[in-house]
Ligand code: PEP
């Protein structure tokens with residue numbers, strides 16, 4: 328639909344929803360001033376002056392970023408402002424700046440050319456990665472590079488708006504997002520970018536609707552055009568009709584009212600109407616997500632995917648580096664707790680040094696890798712243990728398929744404790760150790776597993792694929808990937824009952840935990856904890872608050888007697904609609 332261009336005609340552009348909210352207004356086309364860099368030779372005598380220009384530009388860039396950082400800190404809190412600390416650190420990177428100076432002196436070429444060339448090398452490495460997060464970080468590096476070059480060239484960046492506008496741009500750097508927010512910004516629409524971009528994270532914190540990945544927005548929209556932005560659906564409407572505006576206005580009203588009520592429940596613990604407590608926590612991979620999880624009302628982190636520590640690395644980070652990262656997370660989550668899952672490498676996930684395998688999901692994955700490489704395992708466990716001094720840290724092992732694996736992993740923890748004792752370093756001696764139940768063999772043996780673990784967390788993402796023999800990432804078999812398949816539900820019941828029989832709590836951290844359709848059923852099956860993506864947390868909490876455990880148990884019994892996923896879905900849909908009629912549905 329994004330090819331029409333005649334003036335006045337309504338055009339809908341589909342992108343990716345990056346920050347929720349709906350607004351309408353004139354567009355402001357922000358074409359970023361990308362500095363033009365020319366290669367110029369300099370003489371030996373000019374070298375000191377050229378290096379001086381570089382130093383001055385760095386100092387000015389740092390001053391600008393410090394200002395943006397201070398503004399961001401005040402407006403967004405220190406967590407979100409850290410993005411700018413990272414940019415300031417690039418400026419202060421002695422190795423990078425030393426390399427640039429050396430090249431100016433040796434190659435006799437102008438400062439901006441060498442800056443562009445040297446920093447672009449870093450950017451290319453980041454862009455070559457298959458990881459979306461690294462791609463986004465490459466844009467941050469580029470932002471710093473453009474800032475230094477603009478300052479070497481003495482150029483000014485303008486970001487003044489005439490009145491309230493929706494910013495339309497090819498891409499936005501975090502600093503653009505923050506600087507613009509000083510003006511009246513109604514929304515952000517960009518051609519490029521993903522939801523994990525820092526600009527998108529900041530837009531969410533600033534509560535400004537944003538849609539990214541629109542591809543052609545800057546070609547179709549010009550300054551002054553009337554546009555509507557729907558940050559829930561990921562849509563931009565150019566020249567919206569009265570009818571479209573009316574529909575969006577009503578949707579906005581419903582969401583505003585709904586969100587107002589959700590915010591009120593952020594501080595309440597998740598408990599059914601007849602007082603059964605469910606621990607509702609968040610799944611995250613980055614420290615920057617903690618603040619948002621807390622604002623959404625989470626009671627801690629039920630799954631911290633530590634693979635995020637491996638992004639962009641060519642080797643595994645050592646104990647010290649991991650300790651620093653985990654300690655920050657544990658401190659910030661305190662007094663709630665965080666469950667660090669040890670590296671789940673292999674399968675669909677990154678690893679610094681994976682080998683090609685014919686069947687990676689059935690191959691060298693998760694705990695199997697770490698048990699084969701005890702030196703890496705010990706580094707990680709010592710890092711986690713050292714972060715546990717406030718007693719709010721737990722350890723969880725992925726991909727456990729035999730009891731021996733659990734025993735060997737526990738031995739590694741015991742050895743790591745001993746080594747820390749020898750170094751007189753503190754840790755929580757009673758740290759809880761749990762496992763993910765995501766392999767059918769572990770599910771069948773749940774009772775034996777529970778006898779030797781402190782908690783179980785059901786990883787439905789993998790459990791379903793292994794139980795039903797359906798690749799979780801293969802679109803051709805997607806209809807067979809059924810979380811409400813009776814075989815899956817019976818397995819979940821078995822795991823929960825087995826855990827309880829052995830006196831350990833049973834949680835769920837697969838995506839099913841965050842599906843509102845599953846909540847009544849899971850509560851009825853007796854689940855103790857649900858760890859979900861932060862954005863769905865309030866909705867799940869709302870459902871828990873509105874149901875009775877007694878009734879949920881009846882629903883679970885009824886559903887477990889059914890034979891097909893279709894029947895089960897139909898039944899759960901009718902129950903969920905009755906339980907939470909207030910949840911707004913799209914028109
Ligand atoms: C799971 O398998 O359900 C899970 C939570 O782990 P991941 O999605 O990281 O494999």
Ligand code: MG
Nearest residue numbers: 765786788789
């Ligand atoms: Mg998994």
